Amino acid sequence: MSHRPYVIDQMISAKSIAARIEELSTEIEKDFRDTDKLVVVGLLRGSFVFIADLVRELDLPVEVDFIEASSYGDAMESSREVRIFKDLRGRIEGRDVLVVEDIIDTGHTLHHVMAYLEAKGPARLKSIALLDKPARREVDYKPDYIGFEIPDEFVVGYGIDFAQRNRNLPYIGKVRFTDDDPA
Numbered sequence: 001m002s003h004r005p006y007v008i009d010q011m012i013s014a015k016s017i018a019a020r021i022e023e024l025s026t027e028i029e030k031d032f033r034d035t036d037k038l039v040v041v042g043l044l045r046g047s048f049v050f051i052a053d054l055v056r057e058l059d060l061p062v063e064v065d066f067i068e069a070s071s072y073g074d075a076m077e078s079s080r081e082v083r084i085f086k087d088l089r090g091r092i093e094g095r096d097v098l099v100v101e102d103i104i105d106t107g108h109t110l111h112h113v114m115a116y117l118e119a120k121g122p123a124r125l126k127s128i129a130l131l132d133k134p135a136r137r138e139v140d141y142k143p144d145y146i147g148f149e150i151p152d153e154f155v156v157g158y159g160i161d162f163a164q165r166n167r168n169l170p171y172i173g174k175v176r177f178t179d180d181d182p183a
């Protein structure tokens with residue numbers, strides 16, 4: 001939990017997010033139009049808002065599942081140790097799978113989860129991240145679909161937290177510490 005005072009400056013509006021999700025859904029529908037039933041896997045906790053909006057835009061037969069992984073705890077820096085707290089309920093062997101992530105930063109979380117899921121033998125395994133912060137990448141991994149590329153700012157909202165707060169904001173904002181402000 002941070003005890004430093006901060007404010008949140010809007011970076012991406014709810015309207016822009018909705019418009020981008022429509023575009024991404026069209027791309028995904030094209031790529032998976034021949035699939036029997038796409039398994040859409042939300043990476044908890046941060047993706048819960050994004051996956052809800054994304055699946056409702058997808059005109060495809062889908063099944064929804066979740067996996068929970070975390071590496072940040074309440075900190076602003078990745079521990080680089082990704083822990084899986086909750087595994088999938090269903091089997092993905094031989095299935096087409098799309099992993100839904102809110103943000104890729106260092107890349108450790110998504111890289112680890114993709115390797116973990118690949119070992120379960122899916123037919124096709126792709127990933128989507130709403131936000132990509134390429135300046136901070138520490139592992140060589142790029143999601144198949146990206147909503148927005150963002151600069152190196154700590155962001156919150158639309159499912160994304162700072163010390164478990166602000167997930168309920170309908171837009172993406174950046175955290176600005178007010179004790180950094182010039183007097």
Ligand SMILES: O=P(O)(O)OC[C@H]1O[C@H](OP(=O)(O)OP(=O)(O)O)[C@H](O)[C@@H]1O
Pocket residue numbers: 043044045046047069070071072073078101102103104105106107108109110160161
């Ligand atoms: O690319 P990385 O540097 O690994 O960072 C991205 C991950 O960090 C956040 O998760 P967090 O560990 O905070 O868990 P949460 O989803 O439960 O908030 C976010 O939701 C991503 O999963």
Ligand code: HPA
Pocket residue numbers: 072103104105106153154155156160161162
């Ligand atoms: O910018 C971020 N905000 C919140 N959680 C995160 N996890 C990785 N990057 C971020």
